[in-house]
Amino acid sequence: MVKGEKHIESEVNLKPDRKDHxxxxxxxxxxxxxxxxxxxxxxxxxxxxxxxxxxxxxxxxxxxxxxxxxxxxxxxxxxxxxxxxxxxxxxxxxxxxxxxxxxxxxxxxxxxxxxxxxxxxxxxxxxxxxxxxxxxxxxxxxxxxxxxxxxxxxxxxxxxxxxxxxxxxxxxxxxxxxxxxxxxxxxxxxxxxxxxxxxxxxxxxxxxxxxxxxxxLPKQRPFTLQSYPRVDGATAALPFGRLMLGELTGVNRGMAYESVHFNTTHEAYLNLIEREADLILVAGPSNEERQQAAAAGVELKLTPLGRDAFIFLVHRENGVDGVKAGDLRRIYSGEVTNWKELGGADEPITAFQREANSGSQTYMEKNVMKGLGMAEPPMDRKPSGMGGLIEAVADYRNARNALGYSFYYYASEMNRSENVKFLAVDGVQPSRDNIRSGAYPYTAVLYAVTRGDEPADSPAGRLLQWLQSEAGAQAVERGGFVPGTGTAAVEE
Structure with missing residues (x-):
């Protein structure tokens, strides 16, 4: 009897618990x-x-x-x-x-x-x-x-x-x-x-x-957001401008991003001449901008900070990986119009340009074309802003056709597109090492430009002194440019 009870008990224990299943x-x-x-x-x-x-x-x-x-x-x-x-x-x-x-x-x-x-x-x-x-x-x-x-x-x-x-x-x-x-x-x-x-x-x-x-906690910084000078500049210098504001005032990157707005190279020069800006971060002035400064009685003081590469870019499906400097002049003067002449596909070249007096257009005319006239493009080949030009080249409809230009840091970091590639010029790829060594043929100088009568102890004067210090040079490099001395001769 006891055995039977034990047997029944063991059978009961083997049954699954309804709560657990x-x-x-x-x-x-x-x-x-x-x-x-x-x-x-x-x-x-x-x-x-x-x-x-x-x-x-x-x-x-x-x-x-x-x-x-x-x-x-x-x-x-x-x-x-x-x-x-x-x-x-x-x-x-x-x-x-x-x-x-x-x-x-x-x-x-x-x-x-x-x-x-x-x-x-x-x-x-x-x-x-x-x-x-x-x-x-x-x-x-x-x-x-x-x-x-x-x-x-x-x-x-x-x-x-x-x-x-x-x-x-x-x-x-x-x-x-x-x-x-x-x-x-x-x-x-x-x-x-x-x-x-x-x-x-x-x-x-x-x-x-x-x-x-x-x-x-109070922050010990050289400037507050209120005492910081009015800074303007080129689109390519935006990352550096934001980094500089954050480092000198202590605001975080997000606030620096929202607080710094540059008006492109030409507008920045006009703002400096008209005393709407105290310091600008730009490439060298065009002849027109020099004339406007002279007419307003303003002396432009150019302080070189670092260098960037001026690059040419095509759609990633383009079969051409490099060009010669002479080829670029022939393309933009209208002499060469088909990629076949450069070893590519039998496709017409869609050569985009920037608007007059922009930093990249000024550099193109002065340093690449070297005074040779550029063919006038249709309006749809003059995108607004450097970002618009990169997007136009990256557009799938322009595969194998489009050619454009920009600055290295802007195109590789600020407005990076997986659909474009950078062309080697005279067999040299644009890279930070080639910019630093001078091997890449087209390098542009970034200047801090102030008015000649700017006092040394003013906010802009103090900022200019900091830019020429070791800390400033390190900030220039973190901002995407290659710091170095003797860069003024490149632009002049």
Whole structure:
């Protein structure tokens, strides 16, 4: 009798517990709840950020370190939100970390699928993360918009940012699973729970405290944003202008980006002559600009800071990889009109130009054409701005046909396009090493131009002194130019 009872008991123990095996329905139920929570997270983020998703960096008192700490704090807040959901769901019968993985998998995989389709697509693969082709993914991860807005000033918006965004998209799901695991690991043991939560609490308090300290501490810098001189310049000098403002005033990169706006070379010279600007960062003046300065009784003081390369670019599908200096003059004078004459395909050359008195057009006329007249192009071959010219060459419709010119740093960093390539000139590729050595034939000087009567102790005078110091030379190099002495002769 006893044996029978034991046998029956063993059979009963072998039966599955109904609470632990509710199968697909259980996972679908909690998967749906996680989807609702994910949508709620997007709505909460949208409500909190409102019309200013740039709030992580938009403060004149906040430096780069403060922005980084706030980005970390925001990420921790998102992780805590979904972690609390995971912890709360872990209190329900049958919810375990393994099952939570299955529950969060559909939403997490959906983000990964959207990312993969965009990343491998024809447009998304070459476009930067800020491009419209990435809009579906950024909408799906809308809760991360403040992080995207702040990181664009610190992370390359090509593949590095795309990979970072993919990793970031996993944060809600991973946090929910960790929250469930936390409850499971500390079930019935409050002291153990406190030990598990202590590192997160300490990290949050330290991050918040450091961010607040950096926000409140006074910054010892040569200028404030109010005392900084009025600086204008060429489009190619924008990165340097923003770096210079950040270094001398202490504002973060995002605020520097929003505070510095250059009006192109010609407008910058006019603003200096008309005393609307105190210092400009430009190439050497054209004859017309020298005449305008003389007519206004303004002496232009040119201080060379560094060099950049003047480059020629074509569509990546163009079979021509290099040209001779003489070929360029023959093309832009109208003598050569077909790529076949340069060893390429039998296609007409679509030679784009810039508008008169722009820095690149002045350099083209003076240093490449050397006084030889340029053929007048149709209006549709004079794009507005250097960015417009690069986009025109990169346009798929111009494959194998287009030719344009720009400055090396602008085309390779500021307005980089995967659809263009740079031509070697006289067998030398444009590169920083070839600019530094002088091997590349076309190098342009970046000048800091002030008025001759500018006092040495004025804000512009003090800025000019800093630009000629060792710290200034290092900033010039970080701004994309090759610093060096004796560059004035190149331009003159």
């Amino acid at each position: 509710r199968g697909i329905g259980f996972v679908l139920q909690w998967g749906f709840l996680f989807g609702v929570m994910y949508l709620l997270g997007i709505l909460i983020a949208g409500f909190l950020t409102g019309s200013e998703p740039e709030f992580l960096y938009r403060s004149l008192k906040r430096g780069d370190a403060g922005v980084g700490l706030l980005m970390l704090l925001y990420s921790l807040a998102i992780a805590c939100l979904f972690g609390l959901y995971g912890y709360a769901s872990g209190r329900q019968d049958g919810v375990r970390a393994g099952r939570q993985v299955l529950a969060v998998l559909p939403v997490t995989l959906l983000g990964t699928v959207i990312w993969t389709l965009t990343f491998t697509g024809r447009t998304g693969s070459v476009a930067e993360f800020t491009d419209m082709s990435w809009l579906p993914f950024t909408l799906f991860t809308y809760w991360a918009t403040p992080l995207y807005e702040a990181s664009r000033f610190y992370v390359d918006q090509g593949t590095p940012m795309k990979v970072a965004a993919l990793v970031l998209s996993l944060l809600p799901g991973v946090s929910a699973v960790l929250g469930t695991w936390l409850h499971q690991a500390a079930a019935g043991n409050p002291r153990r729970l406190r030990r598990l939560l202590l590192p997160l609490a300490v990290l949050s308090v330290l991050t918040g405290g450091m961010a607040l300290t950096l926000e409140l």
